[in-house]
Amino acid sequence: MTSVLTRNNVKVSGQADAPVVILAHGFGCDQNMWRFMQHELEQDYKVVVFDYVGSGNSLLSAYSIEKYSSLEGYAQDIIDIIDELCLSDVTIMGHSVSGIIAAIASIQIPACITKIVMVCPSPCFLNLPPDYFGGFDKSDLEELIDLMDKNYIGWANYLAPLVMGTSQSQELIGELSGSFCSTDPIIAKAFAHATFFSDQRAILKEITAKTLILQSTQDSLASVSVGEYMDDNIPNSQLNIIEAEGHCLHMTNHQDILPSIRAFLK
Numbered sequence: 001m002t003s004v005l006t007r008n009n010v011k012v013s014g015q016a017d018a019p020v021v022i023l024a025h026g027f028g029c030d031q032n033m034w035r036f037m038q039h040e041l042e043q044d045y046k047v048v049v050f051d052y053v054g055s056g057n058s059l060l061s062a063y064s065i066e067k068y069s070s071l072e073g074y075a076q077d078i079i080d081i082i083d084e085l086c087l088s089d090v091t092i093m094g095h096s097v098s099g100i101i102a103a104i105a106s107i108q109i110p111a112c113i114t115k116i117v118m119v120c121p122s123p124c125f126l127n128l129p130p131d132y133f134g135g136f137d138k139s140d141l142e143e144l145i146d147l148m149d150k151n152y153i154g155w156a157n158y159l160a161p162l163v164m165g166t167s168q169s170q171e172l173i174g175e176l177s178g179s180f181c182s183t184d185p186i187i188a189k190a191f192a193h194a195t196f197f198s199d200q201r202a203i204l205k206e207i208t209a210k211t212l213i214l215q216s217t218q219d220s221l222a223s224v225s226v227g228e229y230m231d232d233n234i235p236n237s238q239l240n241i242i243e244a245e246g247h248c249l250h251m252t253n254h255q256d257i258l259p260s261i262r263a264f265l266k
Contacts, residue, residue, distance in 0.1 A: 002059060004084040008050040008077055009057040012085070014042035019265070020087050022048045024078060026096035026248075027195045028159075028180045028188060030056025033095070036254040037261075045265070048085065052077050054187040063187060071097065071194050075104035082112050091115040091265060095250055096122070096221070097195040099213075104200070106209040116211045117261055120247045122222040123230060124199040132201065135223055141196045148189050156180035162220050165246025172251060204233035211237040212264040214257050218245040238264070 004010065009031070014021075021041055023034040031049035041047050051058040052074050067073035078101065082090060090113050092102035099118030106113035125134045125141065147155040160177035161168075180188065211234050215227030224241055231239035240260045244253045 002062060004080045007053060007059045007062045008081060009059075010048065010050045010081055010085075012046065012048050013038070014045050014047040016046060018044060018046045020048065020090045021045045021265070022050070022078065022081070022087075022090055022092045024092055024094040024098035024102055025051070025055065026094075026098050027191050028055075028176070028183055029095070030179060032056070033179075033248070033251060034093075037250055037258065040254075040258055044262075048081065048087075050077070050081055052191075054191065055183060060184070060187075065186070065190050068187070069190050069194060071101050071104055071198055071200065074098075074101045074194070075108065078102065078105040079109055082109065088112055089114050091117065093117040093119065093250075093261070094121070095119045096247060100198075100200045100203075103203060103207050103209075103211075107203060107206050110208045113209050115265070116207070116209045117264065118211060118213045118230070119250050119257070120216060120219055120222050121213060121230060122226050123201045123204055125196045125221065126199065128199070132229065133223075134226060135221060136196070138197075144196070145189065145192060148185065148192065152185050152188075153181060163247045165216075165218070165220075165244075165248070165252065167245050168248075168252050172248075176248070201229075201233070204230060205235065207234050208236070210264075212260065213237055213239045214249055214260070215239065215241050216244045216246055216249060216253075217241060219247050221247045 030051045054063045094102040099121030102116045127133045156177045161173050164173045164176050231237050
């Protein structure tokens with residue numbers, strides 16, 4: 001039987017006896033996206049990075065479309081890693097959809113996951129008027145998924161600058177596009193469905209972990225109003241709005257968000 005550590009390409013670094021921070025990557029990404037912040041965090045924390053099954057250098061033979069067609073399947077990866085490493089009093093830092101995946105995991109094992117840092121999160125990307133505006137009409141997202149089928153590279157090249165921010169370096173935009181392209185299209189489509197069509201607003205009030213929400217002022221995928229909605233609905237949360245463009249603050253503005261993360265973790 002394959003170990004969880006091999007399955008999810010788990011790596012542990014930093015201070016052996018320090019508080020634990022797990023870094024959870026977003027859709028179409030892998031653990032390498034945390035490299036800008038990882039070294040800084042390793043100075044004071046035990047840092048765990050991993051790839052969700054189907055992403056990065058995870059074990060593709062362990063992928064199940066049934067399991068990973070919902071965010072709960074990805075949350076189980078986090079729970080398995082915590083269990084395998086016998087971790088407690090864990091902080092999970094989740095980018096984008098991983099903020100919500102971390103929340104799902106924390107509700108299942110609240111004694112283990114005590115803090116969550118959500119980087120550009122959204123509980124629902126859909127516009128559901130009149131009560132909620134996630135940023136996208138259902139038809140827009142259906143077109144995006146349709147483009148994955150018709151022109152996968154074209155889809156990646158369209159989505160990458162939207163996610164990273166058009167003003168960001170071509171190097172970072174190209175890296176994200178390449179990451180999208182390196183993911184198996186069938187797996188990417190299933191993760192995209194789970195990410196963009198789920199509505200996890202109802203779980204926000206169930207989150208007991210202390211939560212820090214980091215939101216960009218200009219984010220094409222998750223607006224400031226989405227961050228405010230989450231802050232209003234998560235019982236023990238704080239919202240920090242960062243003057244920045246894009247959906248990847250951990251890559252583009254890591255020096256801007258590290259001080260508030262460090263203050264939150266203390």
